[in-house]
Amino acid sequence: MQQIVNFLIRHKTFITFFVLFCFSLFLVIQSHSYHNTKFVNSANWVTGSIYNTTNSIGDYLYLKQYNQQLIKENSYLRKQLLNRGVPITDSLIDSDSLNLKFKIRPASIIKNSYNKLNNYLLVDKGSSDSIVQDMGVITSQGIVGIIENTSTGYANIQSVLNTYSEINAAIKNTNNFGSLKWNGEDFNVVQLVDVLRSAPIKKGDTIITGGMSSIFPKGILIGTIKDFSLDASENYYLIDVDLFNDMTTLDQVYILENLNRKEILELENSLNE
Amino acid sequence: MNKTVFINTVRFLVLVLFQVVLFNHINFLGYINPYIYILFIVFFPYNKDNRIFFILCCFLLGLCIDIFSDSGGVHAAACLVIGYLRPMMMRFVFGLSYDYYSIKIEKTHFGQRINYLLIFILTHHLILFSLEIFSFAHIVLILKKTVFSAIFTLLLCLIFISLFSRRSS
Numbered sequence: 001m002q003q004i005v006n007f008l009i010r011h012k013t014f015i016t017f018f019v020l021f022c023f024s025l026f027l028v029i030q031s032h033s034y035h036n037t038k039f040v041n042s043a044n045w046v047t048g049s050i051y052n053t054t055n056s057i058g059d060y061l062y063l064k065q066y067n068q069q070l071i072k073e074n075s076y077l078r079k080q081l082l083n084r085g086v087p088i089t090d091s092l093i094d095s096d097s098l099n100l101k102f103k104i105r106p107a108s109i110i111k112n113s114y115n116k117l118n119n120y121l122l123v124d125k126g127s128s129d130s131i132v133q134d135m136g137v138i139t140s141q142g143i144v145g146i147i148e149n150t151s152t153g154y155a156n157i158q159s160v161l162n163t164y165s166e167i168n169a170a171i172k173n174t175n176n177f178g179s180l181k182w183n184g185e186d187f188n189v190v191q192l193v194d195v196l197r198s199a200p201i202k203k204g205d206t207i208i209t210g211g212m213s214s215i216f217p218k219g220i221l222i223g224t225i226k227d228f229s230l231d232a233s234e235n236y237y238l239i240d241v242d243l244f245n246d247m248t249t250l251d252q253v254y255i256l257e258n259l260n261r262k263e264i265l266e267l268e269n270s271l272n273e
Numbered sequence: 274m275n276k277t278v279f280i281n282t283v284r285f286l287v288l289v290l291f292q293v294v295l296f297n298h299i300n301f302l303g304y305i306n307p308y309i310y311i312l313f314i315v316f317f318p319y320n321k322d323n324r325i326f327f328i329l330c331c332f333l334l335g336l337c338i339d340i341f342s343d344s345g346g347v348h349a350a351a352c353l354v355i356g357y358l359r360p361m362m363m364r365f366v367f368g369l370s371y372d373y374y375s376i377k378i379e380k381t382h383f384g385q386r387i388n389y390l391l392i393f394i395l396t397h398h399l400i401l402f403s404l405e406i407f408s409f410a411h412i413v414l415i416l417k418k419t420v421f422s423a424i425f426t427l428l429l430c431l432i433f434i435s436l437f438s439r440r441s442s
Contacts (some may be wrong), residue, residue: 013324017357020332024346024353028404030347042343047293050341054294113342115304117406120343158344186409187303248300 031118039154042111042122051122055106055251059251066251073140081131093108102217103257105129107137108193109250110154117161117184121145125255134215136256141211142221142244143167144253159249161187169222169241172212177210180222180241187247189226192239201228205234206239214261277318283336288313289332293341296429304418310338311397314356315378315390331356344405351401355393362392379438390430394423398431 008015042048059066107129111122125131127150137144137157145159146167158165163184169192170177176199182190192207205225211218223241231238258264292310299306314331335349342348355362366389367381378386398419406415 013357016328017353020328021350021353023291024332024335024350025404027346028350028407029345031343032407042341044340047341050290050294112298115300115306116344117411120344155361165318183408184414 004119007265010025023074041120042137043126043149043156043190045151045153046135048122048124048126048151050180051110051139052124052194054076055108055124062249065249069140069252074139101259103259105131106252107131107155107255108252109157112248112250114159114161114247117163119161120148121157121159121250123155123157123253123255126150126155128152130157130257131255134261135258136216136220136254138216138220138256139245139253141246142223143216144245144247144250147255148216157246159180160243166212167216168212168220169207171195171199172208172224174204176201177212178237178239180207182188188243190223190241190243192241193231193236195237196240197230197235197237201225201237204225207239214258214264216256217258281313281317284316285313285330289334289337290339292338297342300436301422301425305421305425307422307429308394308401309385309426309429309433310334310425311394312430314352314359315430315434319359328353332400334384347401347404350404351397355397355402358396359393360388364398366392377438379434386434387427387431390427393420393421394426394430395419398423400428 042051059165069196094134105125107123107125109121113119115119121144122135131147131150133147133150135147137147144158145157145162145165147155148158149156160167160180160183164181165180166178167180167251169180178195180190180192183250195201203225207222209216209220209222211219221244223245225239225241226242227240228237230236288310296307297311313334316331317327319327327416332349335352336346338348339345339346339440366385378389381389399415402415402418402422406418
């Protein structure tokens with residue numbers, strides 16, 4: 001017993017080091033395992049308010065750019081509205097009275113990241129704005145990611161630039177779909193896999209979300225085909241997709257809430273049982 | 274003693290803030306970032322009695338950076354290792370004849386300082402990026418990131434050390 005105590009005292013530095021090292025390794029491994037709620041993340045009050053402050057300073061530098069982006073989006077939406085053929089009777093339509101499938105909430109990115117293998121972004125809306133896990137995040141140009149963790153005032157987004165993300169996507173105007181992944185190499189290019197060889201594709205084709213999950217509706221823009229090849233089994237295409245979104249300069253985003261999600265999940269669960 | 278505690282606390286906070294607000298977003302050439310917060314570990318007044326406290330401080334420093342950058346525990350692990358190995362690295366670079374407990378980094382020769390910082394930074398970055406990427410398939414990416422970021426960090430560390438060290442009379 002005496003010797004054990006002596007041993008512990010003699011090597012106390014190493015033991016402290018070892019215990020802490022094991023703990024940090026545990027955190028690393030946990031952060032690398034898919035869809036585990038992490039407890040070391042930036043969606044908390046301290047980090048959120050610091051990023052919020054610095055972001056509000058940085059925002060002034062890009063005001064002109066954001067305005068132009070908004071005007072472009074507005075004019076696009078106005079064009080769609082005017083060409084819809086249905087006369088607009090009232091300028092104010094109560095959005096709650098419509099039979100909506102998706103609710104849209106605006107938010108702004110306060111921490112961007114794109115140079116790691118697993119990128120997470122931070123937005124200034126959290127569970128107090130009824131943001132929950134597995135909501136989709138888009139901009140006017142295309143998809144951004146999926147909500148991962150939330151705190152009261154802030155939420156983490158798992159970016160499409162994350163080797164663990166997997167999003168259902170389809171080729172526009174055909175019914176061929178696959179899943180969107182990222183290999184971690186270029187932050188402008190993501191990969192679409194599992195598209196059947198019979199699919200008629202060519203360079204420049206548009207890729208949209210497939211609507212096979214309850215996260216994104218069908219038809220959200222993703223990007224265009226940059227290059228494609230057959231995978232090892234020669235049955236499926238491996239497609240490089242050029243993103244429409246510039247992931248390095250994200251700021252204003254929309255968070256999508258599927259109002260039927262609960263119903264869909266219940267149905268899926270009842271099938272599994 | 275109180276002055277030392279105060280200076281180190283301020284240094285800790287300032288370095289963490291600068292790292293997460295400024296240096297994590299440089300992204301030179303798309304992926305090169307300097308990690309200057311390890312200057313805290315370089316400057317820490319180290320002696321035989323506070324080894325455990327020193328290691329705890331290193332861990333806390335790394336964990337702070339991790340929380341801000343959503344990276345699990347990679348910075349914490351990398352900081353722990355260099356904190357633990359610091360005496361050995363000092364012995365290796367400055368030799369046994371030095372009383373390495375009382376060495377002040379700003380008073381060393383330029384060549385030795387570069388050697389010391391280089392070993393320090395390379396160890397830190399190698400552990401950091403191997404844990405962050407966590408796959409042998411990307412070994413080239415790990416080495417590329419380690420080397421280029423280390424050059425950037427080394428340059429900034431040398432500039433910061435000469436800027437912020439008190440002038441020796």
